[in-house]
Amino acid sequence: MTILGTDTAVADASPAPAAVRSPRRIGRRLLANAKVRIGLTIVAVFWLLAIVGAWLAPHDPNELSPDTLQGPSAGHWLGTTTTGQDIASQLLAGTRPVMLVAFGSGAIATVIAMVVGVAGGFLSGWAEEVLSMLTNIFLVLPAVPLMIIVASQLPQVGSWAVALVIALTGWAWGARILRAQTLSLRARDFVQAARANGESTRRIVFFEIIPNLATVIATSLVMTTLFALLAVVTLSFIGVTSLSDWNWGTVLYWAQTQQALQRGLWWWFIPPGLCIAILGMALALINFGIDEYANPRLRIGSVGAARLRRQGIRPRVGFTPVRRTAPARDPLDERRAG
Amino acid sequence: MPFLLRRLAFYAVTAWAALTINFVIPRLMPGDPVQALIARFQATGQVSPEQTESLRILFGLDQDVSLWTQYWQYWAQVLGGDLGLSFTYFPTPVSEVIRQTLPWTLILVGLATLISFVIGTSAGMVAGWRRGSLIDGLLPLATFFAAVPYFWLGLIAIALFAVTFPVFPTSGGYDVGLTPGWSADFVGSAVYHGMLPALTIVVSSLAPWILGMRNMMVTVASEDYVTVAHAKGLPARRVMMSYAARNAILPSVSTLALSLGFVVGGSLVTEMVFNYPGIGLALFQSINAQDYPLMQAIFLILTLAVLAANLVADVAFVLLDPRIRRAT
Amino acid sequence: MVTDPILEIRDLRVDYGYGADAVTALSGVSLTLHRGEILGIAGESGCGKSTLAYAATRLLPPPGLVTGGAVLLHGAPGTPPVDLLSLPDAALRSRRWRDVAVVFQGALSSLNPVHRIRTQLTDAIAAHDPSSTRRSRLDRARELLAMVKLPEDRLSAYPHQLSGGMRQRVMIAMALALEPQVLILDEPTTALDVVVQKQIVEQLLELRERLGFSVVFITHDVSLLISYADRIAVMYAGEVVEVADAESIYREPRHPYTHALLNSFPPLQGPRRVVTGIGGAPPDLAALPPGCRFHPRCPYRMPACAERHPGLVASPYPGDDGRTVACLLHGTDDTTAVPAALAPRTRSRSA
C-alpha cells in the first residue's frame, strides 16, 4: 500500500507548461504512450466485468453445493470453497463493488484534494496555513487504523460508506502535490500576466490554473484510486466491511478463515490476489505514462537505451558520447576546398 | 532551530487531532455498542464501577454532562494513561495490551522499513544513474509487488515458504515453548519467526523507494554541479555518491516520514496474516470482538509512533541539508 | 603574437538528439587557442557558444552527441597532442581540471548546495593528487581563496551563504586549483552587476599574468572582449564566421554579422557610435536557411548568398594576415561588391 509513498517525481520535476494545453491534446499525447494504453485497456476490461460480470457468473456466489473443495474444472472455473460455493462467480460478483468503491472514492478524494490543494495554493495567511496543516495531518495519520476505527463503529458498512471513509482518509496526498504545483504555477509568467490584466481570481483558477494542473490531477486520481483499491480489499479482508457484499477482499477473508493456505487450496487465494495485482499494476502503468509525459527526462527508458547502444551511443552525464559519422558534405561548401 | 521547532508544533497539533478524532468518533456514531458491551460485562459482575466510569468518559456515555466537560474529562483521563479496559483481553487494561504488543511491531516494522529504504534507495540510485541497466529492468517487478496488498503477498509467502517448502514457521512470533526474555534461544526464535513477515514488508514497500530515488537521480544528474563534478575529474563513484545521490536522497528522506503511515497500515495486516504477536494482531482481534477501547488506543499509539519516526526523519533532514538550517 | 597552439578544435560537430529529430548545434567549428592568449568567443544567445565549451570537454549532457571532429590538447613541445574526444574515460578524467578547467555559465548552480566550499575546493585536488595530505589541500584552498580576494573564513561556508559575485570567484578559484593550462570561461560575469563584473575580469587578467594559463572567454558582450581579448572568434548559428585579433575586429569587421554585432553594443571605450540592433531573429537550428546562414538578415546579401555556403577562409586583403572570414562578399573578383563598412579602411579600393 506504499506505492503512494514518494511523490518526488511529481512535486519536484514537475513539467513547465508554457501555457494552457488543451485536455484533448494531452489525452492524445498520453495515449501515444504504450504504458498508458495497456493500463487503460486493463481498466476497461475490469469495468466491463463489473457491468456484465453478475450475468456472466455461472452460479449464484452464495449458492451452497455438495461439490466442496474442488479444483478448477469446466463446471467451476476456479474451483469451489469448503461449502461448495463457486469461486469464479464470487470474483465476478465482487468486481462491481471493488470497481465502484475504488474509482468512486478515488474521484471523491481527488475532488477534495483539488479544493484543498488549489485553494491552499491560492489563499494566503491563516487560511492557507490551516489547509496546509490539515493536509499534513491527514498525511501522517496512519490511514488503515483510522479507517478501521471509523468503519467498525458505523452501524452498517456498505459499499458507499466504505468509499466515503476511504476518500476521507486518502485525499491528503493528492492535495499535497496539487498545492505544490499550484504554488509553482501561481508564480509563472502567464498567471502573473493574467493578474496584472485584472482578471478575477475565479477566472484565473478555472482558466489558467486548473487546465495546467491536468497531469497532476490525473496522477492524483490514478494514485488515489490505487490507494482506494488496496484499502477496500484490505478492509474486507480483515472483516470490517459487510460480509454479505461480495468483493475480492471478502473472498480472501473466507479463504483465510477456512485455512485455505494450510490446506493448499491455491485456487481460493491466488486468483483474487491476482485480480487486485493486475488492476493495481494497470493503475501504476497509467501513472508511469503520465509521469513520463510530465517529466520527459524519465522517458529514455530501457528500450530507448538498448536501441541507442546498438548505434554505439551511451547517453550519460559527464562523458558525452562521440560517434563520428562521415560529415554530410555540402558540395558547395568551400570550407575544405582551400 | 526554527525548522525543528515548527515541526514540533506540527506534531503537537497532529497528536491533538488524533486524540480529538478518538473523542469525536464514538460521539458521532448513531449506535451505542460500548454501552451494550458494558452491560454485558456488568451483568456478570466483572467490571468495577471505576472501570465503567472510565469507559463512560472515553466513549461519551454520560449524556447529561456538557460536551465541553466531557472533553476535559477525556483529556484528563488519557493524560493519566487510562485508556480503558480491553474487551478482547478482559479484564486487562488497554495500556497493558499495548505495552506487550508494541515492541514486537516496532522492531518488525521499524527494521523492515529501514531495510526496505536502504535497499530501495540504493537500487534507485544505480537505476537512475545508469539508465537502461539491469535494475531499470527490475522496476516493473517491484511495481508489481507494490500494487498488490501486503497481506496477499504475506499469504503467498506463507503458502510458498512455510507450507509447500517449510523453511519458515507459518505463524507466531516465537516458539510457544519458550518464555519471552532476553535468552539466546528466545531471541533466535523471534528472529527466525520474524524473517518471513519482514521479508514480505520489505518486498512490498520497495518500489516507491526505487522509483522516487531513480527519478530524483535522473533529475539531479542534469544539475550543473554534477557536470562541474565531472569537469573536475572526480572519480565516477564520488560524483555519483557525493554529488548526485547526496542531493537526490533529500526528498526521499522527507517522504520516508510521510509514507510511514502507509507502511504501518500495510504492516499491521501482514501481522494479522502471520499471527505475529504485535499490535496488528491485537487490532485484528479487537475488530472481531468489537473492542473499541483497544482499537482507538491502537490508532492513537500508532499515530504517536509515526510522529516520533517523523521527528527522527526531520532531524536527519536537517543534518543532510544545510539550507534548511537557515530557513525559517 | 603568434606562439604555438595549446588547444586546437578541429571541425567539431555536435547534435542534440540521437535519431531523426536531431538538430545540429555545431556544424564544423575549428578554432585554435595559442599558449598564453585570451581567445574571445562572441555571438548572439543560442548560437552555440556554451555547446562549444561543453563539447570540447566532452561534458555536454544528454541528448548531446559529438558527431565529428577532434579537440587536440598540446603538451610540452615535442610531445604529440592528445585528442580529448578519443581518450578513454579514465585518461580523460585525469586530464580534466589538471589540463583544462571550465567555469560554466551560471555559477549559482555550479556549486553543490549541500557541501561546504572547502570540500568542493579540495576534492578536485585529492582526486588528482591522492598523495596530498589533508593539511596541504586545506592550505591550498586557503591560498586559492586569497587569490580571488575572498576571506579565508568563507571556506567553511555553504554556497547559499555567499553572494553571486562571491560564488563566481569561488568557481574561478576552484578552476585554478590544479593550475590548468587552459581555462574556459562561459559567460563568467553575465549574471553580475557591472562593477563586480569588471572587478572579476580584471582579477582574472592579473591571475593570468601571474600563472600564465590560456583563456577561452565566452560572452555575448563583444565590447568586453574588445577590451580584454587577444583574438576574437565570432559565431553565428553553430558556425564560426570570423576570427581576427581584437583590434582588427573592432576597427575593421569583415563579416556583416560581426559588423552588426559590434553596432549592437555601446563600446566600453573609444569613440562612441550609434547603437543599432540586429534586424531579424537568429535562425531555428532545425530549419536553417540554405546558403549562408546569415543571409536572410544580411543587409549586403547577394543572390549567390542564398545558394552557396561560404567556408571560413583567409581574408584576401593584404595586411589581413591570420584573419579568417566566412563571407562571399570577400574574395570575389569584383571588389566593388564589398560594401564600404566591411572593406579595408586604410587601403584605397581600386575601381
Ligand SMILES: Nc1ncnc2c1ncn2[C@@H]1O[C@H](COP(=O)(O)OP(=O)(O)OP(=O)(O)O)[C@@H](O)[C@H]1O
Ligand atoms: N537539450 C537541447 N536540445 C535541443 N536543442 C538544444 C539543447 N540545448 C541547447 N540546444 C540548442 O542549441 C543551441 C545552442 O545553445 P547554447 O546553449 O550553446 O547557446 P549559447 O550560445 O551558449 O547561448 P547563451 O548566450 O544564451 O548562453 C540553441 O539554439 C539551443 O536551442
Ligand SMILES: [Mg+2]
Ligand atoms: Mg551559453
